[in-house]
Amino acid sequence: MTKKKKITIIILFLIIQVLLSSSLAATDECRKELTAHLKELFDGSGLYWSAEITGALGTTDSGSDLFSRDSLFLSLDWQLGNRFNIYFEGGIRYFDGRNLNSKSDNQNDQTGTNPNGNRYGWDENRFSELDSKLFFKLKESFVQYKTDTLTISTGLKAATSEDKFLLDERTIGLFIDNKFSDFKLSIYGGTAVKNLTYGDKGWLKKSINPEELIIETYRPSNKIGESNYIGASLSYSPGKGLISAKRGGYGSENAFPQEDEFLPVETESFELLEKTGILINYEFGDQIGKDEYLGENRFYYGLFGELNIFDFFDLTISGIIQSVLDNRAFGYYLRAGRSVSLGNLGDIYFNTTYVGYTEIEGALNFAPSFTHYSKGEILGLEPLNAPFYQVEIDYTFPTENLLRLSVGYFRQTEKSVDEAAELDITSTIQIYRGLRIYLIYSNVDSLRLNQPVNYFGIETRYTF
Numbered sequence: 187m188t189k190k191k192k193i194t195i196i197i198l199f200l201i202i203q204v205l206l207s208s209s210l211a212a213t214d215e216c217r218k219e220l221t222a223h224l225k226e227l228f229d230g231s232g233l234y235w236s237a238e239i240t241g242a243l244g245t246t247d248s249g250s251d252l253f254s255r256d257s258l259f260l261s262l263d264w265q266l267g268n269r270f271n272i273y274f275e276g277g278i279r280y281f282d283g284r285n286l287n288s289k290s291d292n293q294n295d296q297t298g299t300n301p302n303g304n305r306y307g308w309d310e311n312r313f314s315e316l317d318s319k320l321f322f323k324l325k326e327s328f329v330q331y332k333t334d335t336l337t338i339s340t341g342l343k344a345a346t347s348e349d350k351f352l353l354d355e356r357t358i359g360l361f362i363d364n365k366f367s368d369f370k371l372s373i374y375g376g377t378a379v380k381n382l383t384y385g386d387k388g389w390l391k392k393s394i395n396p397e398e399l400i401i402e403t404y405r406p407s408n409k410i411g412e413s414n415y416i417g418a419s420l421s422y423s424p425g426k427g428l429i430s431a432k433r434g435g436y437g438s439e440n441a442f443p444q445e446d447e448f449l450p451v452e453t454e455s456f457e458l459l460e461k462t463g464i465l466i467n468y469e470f471g472d473q474i475g476k477d478e479y480l481g482e483n484r485f486y487y488g489l490f491g492e493l494n495i496f497d498f499f500d501l502t503i504s505g506i507i508q509s510v511l512d513n514r515a516f517g518y519y520l521r522a523g524r525s526v527s528l529g530n531l532g533d534i535y536f537n538t539t540y541v542g543y544t545e546i547e548g549a550l551n552f553a554p555s556f557t558h559y560s561k562g563e564i565l566g567l568e569p570l571n572a573p574f575y576q577v578e579i580d581y582t583f584p585t586e587n588l589l590r591l592s593v594g595y596f597r598q599t600e601k602s603v604d605e606a607a608e609l610d611i612t613s614t615i616q617i618y619r620g621l622r623i624y625l626i627y628s629n630v631d632s633l634r635l636n637q638p639v640n641y642f643g644i645e646t647r648y649t650f
Contacts, residue, residue, distance in 0.1 A: 219238065219620075219622075219647070219649045220236050220237075220238055220259065220261040220275060220649060221236070221261060221263075222649075223236035223238075223261075223620065223649050223650065224236045224261060224263055232264060232265040232266070233262065233263070233264050233265070234262070234263040234264075234265070235260065235261065235262050235263075236260075236261045236649065236650065237258070237259065237260050237261070237649070237650055238257075238258070238259045238261075238277075238647065238648065238649040238650075239257070239258055239647075239648045240255075240256065240257045240259075240645065240646065240647045240648075241254070241255075241256045241645070241646045242254065242255040242256070242643060242644065242645040242646075243255075243643065243644050244626075244641060244642065244643035244644070245641075245642055245643075246639055246640065246641055246642075247639065247640035247641075247642075253281070253282060254280075254281075254282045255279065255280070255281050255282075256279070256280045257277060257278065257279040257280070257323070258277045258278055259275065259276065259277035259323075259325070260274075260275070260276065260277050261273075261274070261275045262274045262275075269331050269332060269333060270329070270330070270331055271329075271330050271332070272328075272329050272330075273326060273327070273328055273330065274326070274327050275324075275325040275326040275327070276322065276323055276324040276325055276326075276327070277322070277323060278320065278321070278322055278323070279320075279321060279323050280319055280320050281319055281321075282319055324342065324382060325342075325344075325356065326341075326342055326343055326344060326356065327341050327342045328340060328341025328342055328343045329341055334365075335364060335365045335366065336362075336363070336364050336365075337361075337362070337363040337364075338360075338361070338362050339360075339361045339362075340359070340360045340361070341358065342356060342357070342358050342382055343356065343357070343358075343359070343361060344356050345357055345359065345361055345374060345376065347372070347374075347417065347419055347465060347467070348370070348372055348419045348421045348461075348463055348465065348490065349419070349463070349465060349488075349490035349504040349506075349519075350502070350504075351490070351504045351506075351519045351557060351559070351569075352417075352465060352467055352486060352488075352504070352506055352554055352556075352557060353374070353415070353417065353467065353556050353557070354556070354557055354558045354559070355378060355383055355384060355556040355557075355558045356378075356382055356383050356384055357376035357377060357378045357379075357382075357383070357415075357556070358376055358377055358378075358379065358382070358410070359374060359375050359376020359377065360374065360375055360376065361373075361374045361376075362374065368422055368423055368424055368425065368426055369420065369421065369422055369423075370420070370421045370422075370423070370463075371418070371419075371420050372418060372419045372420075372421070373417075373418045374415075374416070374417055374418070375414075375415060375416035375417070376414070376415060377410055377411055377412075377413060377414045377415075377471070378406035378407075378413040378414075378415075378555070378556060379406065379407070379408060379409070379410055379413075380405050380406050380407060380408045380413075381408055383405075383406060383558075384558045384560065399634055400564070400565060400604070400606065400630070400632050400634055400635065401565055401566075401567065401571050401598075401604045401606045401632060401634070402570055402571060402603065402604060403566075403568070403570070404553065404555060404568070404570055406473055406555065407471070407472070407473035409473075411471065412471045412472045412473040412474075413469075413471050413473040413474055413555060414469070414470050414471040414474070415467060415468065415469045415470070415555070415556055416467075416468050417465065417466055417467035417468065417486075418465065418466055419463055419464065419465035419466075420463055420464055420465075421461055421462070421463030421490075422461065422462055422463060423460065423461045424457060424459055425457060457494065458493060458494055458495070459491070459492075459493060459494075460492040460493065460494055460500075461490075461491065461492040462489070462490065462491040462492070463489070463490055463491075464487075464488070464489055464490075465486075465487065465488060465489075465490065465506075466485075466486065466487045467485075467486040467487075467554070468483070468484070468485050468486070469483060469484045469485075469486075469554070469555050469556070470483040470484075471483075474555060482510055482511055483510075484508060484509070484510045484553075484554070484555075485508075485509045485510075486506050486507065486508055486509075486554060487506070487507055487509075488504065488505050488506035488507055489504075489505055490502075490503060490504040490505070491503050491504075498524065499522050499523060499524040500522070500523045500524070501520075501521070501522050502519070502520070502521040502522075502523075503518075503519070503520055503521075504518065504519040505517075505518045505519075506518070506552075506554070507546070508543075508550075508552050508553075508554070510548075510550055511548075512547065512548055513547060513548030513549070513550035514545075514546040514547040514548065515543050515544065515545050515546055515548075515550060515551070515552045516543060516544045516546055516552070517541075517542070517543040517552035517554070517569055517572065518541070518542055518543070518544075519539070519540075519541050519569075520539065520540045520541075521537060521538070521539040521540075522537065522538055522539075523535065523536065523537035523538075524536050524537070530584055531584060532581060532582050532583050532584045533581070533582040534579065534580070534581050534582075535579070535580040535582075536578070536579050536580075537577075537578050538575070538576065538577045538578070539561075539575065539576045540573070540574075540575045541559065541567075541569055541572045541573065541574055541575070542572050542573035542574075543569070543572050543573065551570060551572075552569055552570075552572060553569065553570040554569055557569050561574070561576050561596050562594075562596040562608040562610065562628075562630070563594075563608070563610045563612070563626060563628045563641075564608060564628050564630045564641060565596060565606055565608045565630060565632075567596055567598070567606070571598060571602060571604065571606070572598075572602070573598070573599045573601055573602060574596065574597060574598040574599065574602060575596075575597060575599070576594060576595065576596045576597075577594070577595050578592065578593070578594040578595075579592070579593050579594075580592045587615070587616055587617060587618065588614075588615075588616040589613070589614070589615055589616070590613070590614040591611075591612075591613050591614075592610070592611070592612045592613075592614065593609075593610070593611050593612075594608075594609070594610040594612075595607075595608070595609050595610075596608045596610075603633075604632045604633050604634060605632065605633050606630070606631065606632035606633075606634075607630070607631050607632075608628060608629065608630045608631075609628065609629045609630075610626070610627070610628050611626075611627045611628075612624060612625065612626050612627075613625040620648060620649045620650050621646075621647075621648045621649075622646070622647045622648075623644070623645070623646050623647075624643075624644070624645040624646075624647070625643075625644055626641070626642070626643040626644070626645065627640070627641070627642055627643075628640070628641040628643075629641075
C-alpha cells in the first residue's frame with residue numbers, strides 16, 4: 187500500500203468518526219477481554235479480529251425492577267505496514283427493563299439539595315440517552331503510529347495517565363508517548379463526549395432509584411468541545427529501559443496488552459521503586475465551568491509513585507493539587523495490594539484503597555472530570571465522592587476450570603454528603619477460555635435511598 191493511500195484512508199477514517207461521534211449511543215463500562223483474543227482473518231491479510239457476545243439479567247430484592255442487557259461487539263485491528271494500524275471496537279446492544287424512567291429535556295440542569303442540605307446541580311438528564319431498546323455502541327476507534335520508542339494515537343481512545351488516577355476515560359484526542367532510557371514522556375489532549383465516554387453504570391442505577399441520584403455524579407457534555415483537557419507527564423522506571431508493552435493475544439507486533447482476566451500473569455522481581463513521576467493537567471470548556479459547585483476551568487499538578495515494599499506488597503501513591511480560581515484542594519490516592527499463593531489451596535489477592543482530599547484554600551471539592559475511578563458494581567465512586575475507602579479480596583480456587591470468588595466493600599466516610607456504601611460479592615466461572623459466567627450480589631445504601639437495596643445479577647460472556 188502506497189504512503190499516499192495510507193494517508194487518505196486515515197483522514198477519511200477520522201472525518202467519519204467526528205461526524206458520527208455525537209449521535210452514537212452511550213457506552214458503559216465493561217469487563218474487557220476482546221483484545222486478548224485478536225487473531226488474523228487469514229494469513230497475510232494484516233486484519234485481525236475478535237468478537238464477544240454477552241447477556242445479562244438482573245433484579246432488585248423487590249422483584250419489580252427487572253432488566254436484561256444483551257450485546258454483540260466486534261474488535262478489528264488493521265495493520266497498515268509495520269508502523270501504522272487502525273483499531274475499531276463497537277457493536278450493538280439490546281436493553282429491556284421495567285420501571286426505568288428518565289427525565290425530560292426541559293428538566294436538564296435543575297438544582298436542588300441533597301439530604302445534608304448541600305447544593306447539587308449538574309446534569310440530571312444523564313439517563314435519558316436510552317431512547318431505543320436496540321442501539322449501536324462505539325467504544326474505541328483510532329489510528330496509531332508505533333515504533334520501539336514512540337507511540338502516536340489519534341481518535342476515540344481509552345486514555346489513561348501514568349498515575350492511573352487523574353485520567354482514565356474514553357476521549358477523542360491526540361496521545362503521544364515517547365520513551366528514552368528509563369524515562370517516558372507523555373503528552374495528550376482531547377475532548378469528552380458523553381455518548382462515547384465510559385458510562386456511569388446507569389442501567390443499574392436506574393433500576394434501583396430511577397427518579398433520584400444515589401451519589402453525586404458528573405457527566406461531560408454531549409457536544410464536542412465543551413468538556414476538554416490537555417496534559418503531560420514525565421515518569422521514571424529505574425532499570426526498565428525500553429521494555430515494550432505486552433502484546434495482544436495473536437502474537438503480532440501490536441499495541442494492545444493482554445486484557446483477558448484469566449490469562450496467566452507474569453511475575454518479576456522488582457526493586458523498591460518501580461515508577462515515579464510528575465504530571466500536569468488542565469480542564470476547560472463550557473461544561474467544565476458551568477456548575478458553580480464544581481467550579482470554573484481547573485488546573486491539576488502533582489506527583490505519583492509505585493513502590494514494592496520489602497517484596498511483600500505493592501504500594502501506589504498519587505498526590506494532586508487542584509487549583510480553581512481562588513480555591514485550592516489537595517487530592518490523594520493510596521492503594522496497597524498483596525498476592526499470596528496457597529499452593530494446592532489456590533491463590534488470594536488482597537488490596538485496599540483510600541481516596542481523600544484536603545481543602546487548602548476555599549471550600550471547593552476535589553473533582554477532576556476524567557478520572558472514571560468508578561468503584562462499586564452499582565455506585566461507581568469517583569474522586570468527586572471522596573473521601574471513601576475500599577477493601578477487596580479475590581480468592582482463586584485450585585480447579586481445572588478457573589473459579590474465582592471476589593468480595594469488595596466500598597464506603598464513603600462521614601465527611602461525604604451521601605454516606606454511600608456498597609458490598610459486592612461476585613463469583614466468576616470460566617467454562618473454557620473465552621466463556622465466562624458472573625454471578626453478582628450487591629447491597630447498596632445511601633442517604634438518597636429510603637432503605638438499603640439488594641441487587642442480584644447474572645452475566646454470561648463469550649469472547650472468540
